[in-house]
Amino acid sequence: MTTTLNRAIWNTDLELEIFNKIIQKHAPNLPKQRLHETKAPTTPEEIEKFYRFRVAGAAHDLFIVQVCAKVIGEIPDPDLQLFLSQQIGDDGAHAINTRRRAQEIYGQDPIDDIQKQVEKHWEYMGDLPVRNWQGFLAFELHYEMHIVASLFVNGITSTISDPQSAEFSKTRIKPEEARHRVGVVNWWQRKYEQVSPAKKADLAAQVLEIDEEAQRRRNPYLKQHWQLTHEAIGTDISDLPKIYDAWRREVLAYFLEIPVSQLPPLVSVND
Numbered sequence: 001m002t003t004t005l006n007r008a009i010w011n012t013d014l015e016l017e018i019f020n021k022i023i024q025k026h027a028p029n030l031p032k033q034r035l036h037e038t039k040a041p042t043t044p045e046e047i048e049k050f051y052r053f054r055v056a057g058a059a060h061d062l063f064i065v066q067v068c069a070k071v072i073g074e075i076p077d078p079d080l081q082l083f084l085s086q087q088i089g090d091d092g093a094h095a096i097n098t099r100r101r102a103q104e105i106y107g108q109d110p111i112d113d114i115q116k117q118v119e120k121h122w123e124y125m126g127d128l129p130v131r132n133w134q135g136f137l138a139f140e141l142h143y144e145m146h147i148v149a150s151l152f153v154n155g156i157t158s159t160i161s162d163p164q165s166a167e168f169s170k171t172r173i174k175p176e177e178a179r180h181r182v183g184v185v186n187w188w189q190r191k192y193e194q195v196s197p198a199k200k201a202d203l204a205a206q207v208l209e210i211d212e213e214a215q216r217r218r219n220p221y222l223k224q225h226w227q228l229t230h231e232a233i234g235t236d237i238s239d240l241p242k243i244y245d246a247w248r249r250e251v252l253a254y255f256l257e258i259p260v261s262q263l264p265p266l267v268s269v270n271d
């Protein structure tokens with residue numbers, strides 16, 4: 001590895017360090033911590049928008065469950081299979097909790113709406129998540145790693161929140177998702193460290209190529225989801241494209257052991 005950042009162990013402290021560096025450069029007016037408490041959705045319009053936001057969250061988790069369930073028996077790696085079994089259970093539990101809270105808040109079971117959104121994820125991503133191990137890695141990068149900065153922004157700038165959902169997120173979702181990210185890093189590093197420098201260069205090129213394809217596929221969804229997030233929970237999304245792009249570059253630099261400055265130009269979320 002070539003930089004201090006790349007030598008660091010991936011954990012939540014490193015994530016926050018990277019995020020703060022990005023904010024300082026790309027969104028200096030964004031506060032580093034929450035300045036105001038959130039309120040629960042109360043009006044019919046707020047409840048409707050919050051419901052759609054929670055449906056989107058449950059669909060994200062259920063899509064992860066469906067992809068991992070397809071892949072778990074296809075890649076002959078017992079370490080990966082054990083990690084995926086945990087990821088499936090965790091994200092399934094997250095989706096179940098979100099479904100329950102959405103029903104309690106809105107008054108109807110959202111399962112049909114959740115499945116419709118899951119189908120849209122499959123439409124956007126096609127066979128990429130299950131095409132080969134490179135595609136699955138790109139899926140994990142985009143559904144676990146590349147979204148972290150946007151979640152930080154949500155946590156700092158949102159104005160509406162359901163207290164019960166927030167407590168579940170604090171005690172279950174956040175620590176479990178952090179564990180998933182470490183699991184993705186560990187799987188990749190085991191694979192990457194076993195090959196020669198020449199093979200590493202080839203693998204890095206493969207990963208960049210398919211991650212770029214995944215980004216192009218994800219762009220329409222991300223723009224729609226960020227707008228929904230802004231309308232439903234009040235998140236400040238004005239600088240989010242710059243933050244997202246910079247965060248993704250940092251993640252890829254870490255994974256590929258390449259200084260950020262040496263990465264090629266990448267697809268932007270605005271492309």
